[in-house]
Amino acid sequence: MTAFDETATMRKVYGRLMPLLFAMMFVNYLDRINIGFAALDMNKQLGFSPAVFGFAGSIFFVGYMLLEVPSNLLLHRVGARIWIARILLTWGAVAAATAFVFNDVSFYVLRFLLGVMEAGFLPGVAVYLTQWFPVRYRARAVGGYIVAGSFPPCWAGPFRPC
16 A cells, blocks of 8 residues: 555545544533533522532542443453444433433432443543554544544533523
8 A cells, every 4th residue: 555545545534433533522521511501400490409419420420430441341342333332322321311310319320320331432432543543643533532522611601501
């Protein structure tokens, strides 16, 4: 393969994979910060104290940390494509179930489960990229989806429903 063929191939792979990975990462971070915007109404409607809301916000990361390594071990066992699809489906289901929170315990359980279901996403995508990009193209590919995490904090506030 010539250098031109390799560059053209990597450009095509980048153009096909990165928009999807960017969108997934954007939604991932949007989901993480959206809880802060939800607090404006949720605390009042459900009667949550700042302590309840703060604990629920942090328990997400407990679930995420506990299952980060096991999630990535399973990713290597079943394959990145299948495991990332599992992460997206279960994460989406738990995120949707958050609409049915009715008390502090249900909020805690769903935030913990959200962390559990989302665990392994970021490193899983990095592993997936190793399957598509040679070493010398990988940093650009990883940067292409990592940068997506910087957009939701800038855009989520102005576009939230009033």
